[in-house]
Amino acid sequence: MTAARSPQPVDAAENRRRWQAVGVGLVAAFMTLLDVSIVNVAVPSLDRALHASPSDLQWVLSGYALTFGLVLVPAGRFGDARGRRNAFVFGIALFTVTSALAGLATSPAWLVTARLLQGAAAGVVNPQVIGLIQQLFRGPERARPFGVLGATIGISTAVGPLLGGLLIAIGGEEHGWRWVFFVNVPVGIVAAILGWRLLPGRPEGQPDRRRLDPVGVLLLGVGVVLILLPLVQEQQWRTPWKWALIPAGLAVLVAFGLWERWYARHREPLFDLRLFTFQSYTLGSLIALVYFGGFTAIFFIFTLFLQNGLGYSALVAGLAITPFALGSAAASALGGRIVNRFGRPLVAIGLLGVVIGLAATVVALRLAPDAPAPWVTAGPLLVAGIGSGLVIAPNQTLTLAQVPVPQAGSGAGMLQTGQRIGAAAGIAAVGSMFFSSLADNRGNWTTAFEASLILATGIIALALIAALIDILRTRNHTKD
Structure with a gap:
């Protein structure tokens, strides 16, 4: 296995076409990550309309992430072997129908069923x-499209509550x-139509008859x-035995690794x-x-x-996160x-920057407890967003460079699977801290938010330590 080749000159027409193809992909990525x-801000409206139980609501939110993470590596392998255009168009068509x-x-x-299929x-x-x-760009020239992709990831995650609140405000609480x-x-x-037209297909005369490793997929x-x-x-299964599934899953992943080595x-x-x-x-995968x-x-x-705590509408709650999204977008393009x-x-x-911004958010809430929270947190979240923009896109570029x-x-797919597992683990841990702190402090939402935000900041600090280890190892290797 060799690393990616050095970039070759590309004429203007070809460069325009590959950016058009990437543009279609970015729109699709934004939509699916959004x-x-x-859906988070739509839960109260959805609950009233469908009379959903807490378990139903949890599956609406988490089932999407579950099936999303489940198919990433097999889907990526399928695209490698049978053509990315076919996989992309099929995925977008299925996403559109299930939406x-x-x-x-x-x-x-x-x-719930539609959300599971939508996540897949x-x-x-x-x-x-x-x-x-990776296919259309080579070496250092990948940094720019990965920068735009990083901005897409950051904005889609942060702007989701804002767009959801806006749609609910326009459509009404009932529908x-x-x-x-x-x-x-x-x-x-x-996106499906343009994807079929603009994304490159597998070269003719080069059929790939490689099997897709069904045992590995399983x-x-x-x-x-x-x-x-x-x-x-985590919130619905109260039995402590649920955590036994994690070591069991790790054991199965070890078996997956052994199988892949043999295969x-x-x-x-x-x-x-x-x-x-x-x-x-x-x-890079660990940092992600x-x-x-x-x-x-x-x-x-x-x-x-x-x-839920301060009584702001879905729209205002979404607007409060906008500084983070704007900072992330600008910094991703620069990164x-x-x-x-x-x-x-x-x-x-x-x-x-993210650690400093989030820590400043906690400090700001404590210094101005009676001021409107969206205004108090705007500046610190902008700083955190700028930091985030310098993390996602650059880390992705460096991780996939070779x-x-x-x-x-x-x-x-493996990189993104790690991101999905990390996101699920983080929400479970930080969410558990939030609700336990809320119960311990007699419904004090500010205290619960501050405690859980400190935990989230600590998790991000661990990623910073991993990045510093990478930097030190690289410098020691260069000296040797």
């Missing part, structure tokens, strides 16, 4: 987008939640489900474990897993704090341009 957070079905739901069971469709789409960038799903339909139709799927289930059901001697594996021999891929554990949880607890110059230290600077194009989809 659905991770946009329409979710919006038409008349019962909780209907909606999102998991098919996302590794194709990263694999497409506004349906438009949270219906908004995907026209975008999905256009082992990885079982392992990921066993790890994610107790995390996404690689005979055929193309689902995931090439030799990617972990690249320090950039290993530590840990960072998403703190990053994703922030919006979950902030929405709860503003809506994509300068990551090749600064490398991993840029990621460390971004992580430090991944060969034939493994781009599966490599990206």
